Amino acid sequence: MHRMSRRTFLARSAAAAAALGLAACARDHRPDDRQRLDEARWRALEAAQDRLLPSSPGAPGARDVRATAYLDAALAEADTPAAVRARIRDGADRLDALAREHGAPDFAALQPEARDAVLAEFFDTPEGDRWFDAVMPFTLEALLGDPVHGGNPDGIAWDWLGHRPGWPRPAETRA
Amino acid sequence: MTDADVCVVGSGAGGGPVAFTLARAGRSVVVLEKGPWLREADFTKDEIDVCRRRTLVPRLTDEPHVVERPTDDGGWEWFSTADAAGWDLWNACMVGGATNRMSGFFHRLKPTDLRLRDEYGPIAGADVVDWPIGYDDLEPYYDLVEREVGVSGRVVAHPWADRRSRPDFPYAPLAEHPLAAAIDAVGPRVGLHPFPIPRAILPFPVGERRGCEYSGFCGNYPCSSGAKGSSRAALLDRAIATGRCEVRPHAMARRIESDARGRATAVEYVDTRDGAVRRVSAKVFVVACQPIQSARLLLLSTGPRHPRGLGNARGLVGRHLLFSTGGWGLGRLPRDPSPLPFVNRAVQDLYELDDPALGGRAKGGTIDLLLAHPNPIAGALSRVRRAGRPLWGDALKARLLAEMRDSTWLEFENFVDWLPLPDTHVTLSPHVRDRFGLPVARVRIGRHPRHVETGERLAAAGRRLLEALGAVDVVTRVRGLPATNLVAGGCRFGRDPATSVLDPDCRAHDCENLYVTDGGCMPTGGSVPYTWTIYANAFRVADRLLAAL
Ligand SMILES: Cc1cc2nc3c(=O)[nH]c(=O)nc-3n(C[C@H](O)[C@H](O)[C@H](O)COP(=O)(O)OP(=O)(O)OC[C@H]3O[C@@H](n4cnc5c(N)ncnc54)[C@H](O)[C@@H]3O)c2cc1C
Numbered sequence: 001m002h003r004m005s006r007r008t009f010l011a012r013s014a015a016a017a018a019a020l021g022l023a024a025c026a027r028d029h030r031p032d033d034r035q036r037l038d039e040a041r042w043r044a045l046e047a048a049q050d051r052l053l054p055s056s057p058g059a060p061g062a063r064d065v066r067a068t069a070y071l072d073a074a075l076a077e078a079d080t081p082a083a084v085r086a087r088i089r090d091g092a093d094r095l096d097a098l099a100r101e102h103g104a105p106d107f108a109a110l111q112p113e114a115r116d117a118v119l120a121e122f123f124d125t126p127e128g129d130r131w132f133d134a135v136m137p138f139t140l141e142a143l144l145g146d147p148v149h150g151g152n153p154d155g156i157a158w159d160w161l162g163h164r165p166g167w168p169r170p171a172e173t174r175a
Numbered sequence: 176m177t178d179a180d181v182c183v184v185g186s187g188a189g190g191g192p193v194a195f196t197l198a199r200a201g202r203s204v205v206v207l208e209k210g211p212w213l214r215e216a217d218f219t220k221d222e223i224d225v226c227r228r229r230t231l232v233p234r235l236t237d238e239p240h241v242v243e244r245p246t247d248d249g250g251w252e253w254f255s256t257a258d259a260a261g262w263d264l265w266n267a268c269m270v271g272g273a274t275n276r277m278s279g280f281f282h283r284l285k286p287t288d289l290r291l292r293d294e295y296g297p298i299a300g301a302d303v304v305d306w307p308i309g310y311d312d313l314e315p316y317y318d319l320v321e322r323e324v325g326v327s328g329r330v331v332a333h334p335w336a337d338r339r340s341r342p343d344f345p346y347a348p349l350a351e352h353p354l355a356a357a358i359d360a361v362g363p364r365v366g367l368h369p370f371p372i373p374r375a376i377l378p379f380p381v382g383e384r385r386g387c388e389y390s391g392f393c394g395n396y397p398c399s400s401g402a403k404g405s406s407r408a409a410l411l412d413r414a415i416a417t418g419r420c421e422v423r424p425h426a427m428a429r430r431i432e433s434d435a436r437g438r439a440t441a442v443e444y445v446d447t448r449d450g451a452v453r454r455v456s457a458k459v460f461v462v463a464c465q466p467i468q469s470a471r472l473l474l475l476s477t478g479p480r481h482p483r484g485l486g487n488a489r490g491l492v493g494r495h496l497l498f499s500t501g502g503w504g505l506g507r508l509p510r511d512p513s514p515l516p517f518v519n520r521a522v523q524d525l526y527e528l529d530d531p532a533l534g535g536r537a538k539g540g541t542i543d544l545l546l547a548h549p550n551p552i553a554g555a556l557s558r559v560r561r562a563g564r565p566l567w568g569d570a571l572k573a574r575l576l577a578e579m580r581d582s583t584w585l586e587f588e589n590f591v592d593w594l595p596l597p598d599t600h601v602t603l604s605p606h607v608r609d610r611f612g613l614p615v616a617r618v619r620i621g622r623h624p625r626h627v628e629t630g631e632r633l634a635a636a637g638r639r640l641l642e643a644l645g646a647v648d649v650v651t652r653v654r655g656l657p658a659t660n661l662v663a664g665g666c667r668f669g670r671d672p673a674t675s676v677l678d679p680d681c682r683a684h685d686c687e688n689l690y691v692t693d694g695g696c697m698p699t700g701g702s703v704p705y706t707w708t709i710y711a712n713a714f715r716v717a718d719r720l721l722a723a724l
Pocket of ligand 1: 186187188190208210267275280394464468661662706709
């Protein structure tokens, strides 16, 4: 038994997204609102993820693990509940709106410190708090998932945290 | 002529032993399993696929449950798990069921667990009753599970040690993380007697199964070596090798048909890939879908003599559903570089309590000790809030370094009886249907103050042990919530048809060729994770069923 895994179980219905799936498990793809992020939202989310997980020497951040591309792919996955998709997109719009209140053209145009201030302001609202819960799972999946899913290139974040992945790794079976 | 002698519905801990025993005894068996048939070569330790996507469980928008929970003003609220983040009652839909994903911490029930009412008396607000069988009826089958499923361990003396017919386990214990020895040394200093937890994991290769490869990531992950004693690897593969057992994956039973005399005649099932409906006829039917889905299937199986569903002449199907409860704790130690994943220690000194606040002698429980699960994404996600507020940026990264790179976390999990409650039960939802158009299971989950009172006493002992080991930042949580990966009850067995669904052989009182062999029969669940008991009882029932065929 594992408390963490049981919690994983209880909590996973909310999270969701990208990934290729065990070879033997077919996934159906139903047509709905799963289009990819548009240019403006991509810019906002990329700028936000860069502050949620900043890059620093020797310590990978969102940029180094391609977290926005990962998020974009995750939003298109059938497992991602529609409510989560909407929440993430609306949050991107909200960040841009808040930035404009501070006189910037959009969120990504702000300096890092100013972005942090806007994020903190956003997180003080219930909407921002929920957006954080929607975006962090995918951001951390990009950081700490198997590279086969598109993030964590060469396992850089595993190395950073001294994490030993279990085996077989998915790449081994898929190869 | 029927298609098979026996049709088993569900291929987990309840189904595997029946298919195995009957096929080896020369009978023909068809096993219907709702999920896919995945094998060792399909399994990886990929957290995203295995733990974070709906790879091994149905998507909740397709197949939800309805959950009813008590509100603070004494009423009930209900929601579909498709809409409520954090709730999921599926454990695994695949050949072998949830036994693929279990950690395989195996404990027997104690003789007193089968006669709780007699030992400790009634508890207000709970319907505690004794089992119709005793420990001696189960013991030979606990022993059989050690050999056939494969349980590794080492017998040591402690106050609640099991009564065994053989001196020791057939398989030597797995190699242990250094913390195991530290726990053994420290336990007596705080009045506790840690002992090695038996594991349903082979330490070396046996037959087609490889031995444990110590790659960690055991709980939740189907085992790629075959060392874990899943119903699939340990039993079904061998049943199939007899040539008399056929397993049909993607086959979801939706109704058991019955004739004018009330006998079950065939199972009607849906092919989950294309929606085609097919039937299997048999002489005997065995339901083992895990108690929530078993109750649902029986309630859906109306017939001329069974207007309220099979086994449900008295309206008892689905009643007194059991989980497990007790809470958990964890503490932080300096990083230990050992790659060995198993600590495998438990404490049962508090299996019985003597406490005036609980009315004197009362049932306690088990504390299992284990290393925190190594899933890195789940580990990081559990750290993105501090004092309830979002934690991000450099502060989050610093915390991940300190708590993940530089620390080893020892956890404990408490196992306390989930009392049989009048308001914990399964019915069919009048509102919500699944993608096959069938009413989903509606699960009412009550609460009882004893769950928390007992859990708190165990948590205090767990905390003492962690602190004696030098752990810091010790946290404990006891909230009386159900552990939804352990499910029993809902089809109580007993001698009296007025108060039980099944007879002592787990045959329906009102349908002579219908058996239920998952944990559904259990009137109480013991203060342990109870899959060993589910396996053992299913082996016992298989022998009774064979004798009656
Ligand atoms: C993460 C995890 C860790 C665990 N760790 C432990 C542990 O350490 N120790 C322990 O003792 N227990 C543990 N367990 C519990 C253990 O897995 C269960 O107790 C056991 O698998 C229950 O057996 P079962 O036969 O009732 O159900 P399952 O094993 O779940 O099998 C039921 C099967 O029936 C199928 N089914 C359902 N409905 C239908 C239908 N209508 N038609 C056809 N098929 C159907 C399901 O798809 C499933 O495959 C753990 C469980 C999980 C999920």
